[in-house]
Amino acid sequence: MTANIEATAQTALAPEPATRNARPLRLITCGSVDDGKSTLIGRLLWDTKAVKEDQADALERDNRHQQNDLGLPDFALLLDGLQAEREQGITIDVAYRYFSTDRRSFIVADTPGHEQYTRNMATGASTADLAVLLVDARAGILEQTRRHATIATLMGIRQFVLAVNKIDLIAYDEAVFNRISGEFRQFALSVGVTDVTAIPMSALLGENVVHPGSASMPWYSGPPLVEVLELATQRTAQTVGFRLPVQRVSRPDESFRGYQGTVAGGSVKPGDSVVVLPAGTVANVKQIVTFDLVRNAAVAGDAITLVLDRHVDVARGDMIASIDAAPALGRAFEAKLVALSADAITAGKRYWLKSSSRRQRVRVMPKTRLDLKSGQWEGAESLPLNAIGTVHLDFDEAAMFDPYETNRNTGAFILIDPDTNNTVAGGMIVERTTRVDGIDAGGERDHVLLSLPEHLADRLMASEAFAELRDHVEIRRVSGTRAAAVLKDVD
């Protein structure tokens, strides 16, 4: 939180032109072709001069029906890079676009909007700091909008821009804009998102994208999209415990032994006490080595070589962490999963799990699946392509993770099918668990029996919080009389 505030303050102090004083902001755009997504991205690239004349010429060359009324190129063609996409007029895959202003550089993950491409959206959202949700002012919030917001939230995005596009087609009606943005804010709150900026916009006419649209919308006093992006905060992993997943051991000669990796959380300095996981060996940091100089500190995001003060056994896949704030170490974890493959994630199947630089065997047990229409979590035994669900992970050997909520780097993983070598799921750790094997486990008075009407119980069980903890709960459906009798037996 502190870091976020600092980042905002930093960017708010008008930086010198032509120096990028921040890391590139990564964002994802969600919406379908009909909402004008390609036009919006095209407009961003065009108005920030990221598209050059020869690229626009090439568009005109391969396309006869090109050009819109404004004499601009057909942006969709510029963006759909693959031949199959141009032929079918649809966006299939995630594409990355780059543009910059004097203040900041931006990386846009441009993903298709249709439901069958949930996996592409999840891919784009995995690295994004902010999501731009596009709606057609004439249509308002659709089921698709809610679905995109849900997926983005799940993947850890907490900043949203609602771009109410085609506002020119409803005569710049402020009341309609207010209704749509109000409806979205309410929905966003229900999924825990408070940071929403709504912008009335005409991507086609370039109003409130890069340049202000005040001539047509004097009633809108907020910033155009690019200004919101310039000031957006970045997720930082600098305030959590130190984490260095070891990628490789550097031993150029007998006298030097360094552990190379990218700091995945917190910060480190010479003298710090660290623990090497999973072994649990303790050591102190002697040196932080980089090509340029020996440094006196490193923070999350830095690629470094760490030298310890004693000889300990460290290999690729191990994690060097702060001794007083180590990640959870265990053989069983709960996680959320996005299924990315046509082959469903099936109960009991063994996969390779890769997280940071560590790869290990895991058995996956699906528990629930999110119904994207209703927002409810329902029981599930497998997760087909594009499904989002909760799973239980069982490892053969110790694994280390942080909850994804706390640290996106050390809480994320992918599953690889050992039969096909394909990446079949992306996952986010919820927490470490110990399997509750029946009611006998545990001591006196550490269990709670709840009895409640079925409709209330169903609502409770469909909630996200419950879905994550389902493994811990024993459920029986009985009549009200029987429930009363059971409870009577207990004090």
Added chain:
Amino acid sequence: MSETKPPLDPNLKALESEAIHIFREVAAEFERPVMLYSVGKDSSVLLHLARKAFFPGRIPFPLLHIDTGWKFKEMIAFRDRIAAEFDLDLVTHTNPRGKLEGVTPFTHGSSVYTNIMKTEALRQALDAGQYDAAFGGARRDEEASRAKERIYSFRTPDHRWDPRNQRPELWSIYNGQIRKGESVRAFPLSNWTEVDIWRYIQAENIPIVPLYFAAERPVVERDGMLVMAEDARLELLPGEVKRRETIRFRTLGCFPLTGAIRSNATTLDDIIGELETATVSERQGRAIDRDEAGSMEKKKREGYF
């Protein structure tokens, strides 16, 4: 180079760290990596990042240069100087068909020539070295089909790219699982833009081929392109006049296929200033991209970088 070098700005620092991370990951996961080295500005940045990634050790893999035989002379001189200075394991390969069948950019046209002397040559060299991972300096901002390329881009045993069937790539977790014969092309500069490359060259004082800087050089105008007329193998066509102009290159490749631009940019500051007001993309000077729509995608499917 000196202690007074100012720290990188956060933008370049983030890009640098990401690239180093990718280098280390590939070097750790694959048995026989190789780095494609084209001698151009992106390769120069790539090489610099590789040196940083493995410091204080040496770069733990060879560099491969596909020499078509038609590169600018200054490029070859620069390559050999750098290889010696940085103590690199440099492998060069030229497709023997060039000599045997007399394949040249003039006799066979740019498309056939590129396919044989670059794409086929690359496949030969990768097979000969049994490399299971190859680093390349491609950037996603260069061209539309590259915008969709993964950082770990999977290739079949015959080096083909299937853009419809790419592995999803989430966070910065890369799937390096392959079967024998399959390979991965890895792109540490995926998220860099052309301006980032130049700013980084400036900030890190990275040596580059002098052809990137403006100087008076002999040129002829051919098919709307300014072709450098220094090599005796460039025969003037009827009506073509060789003259001296102040030019430079935005990209470097084979001299008959790489167009120069008229420019007075003699310093990195000049080049960056020129870029910020440029109205055409860097690949505009490349004849091979202009053959047909989707031409880069087609070449990539066949194994081109």
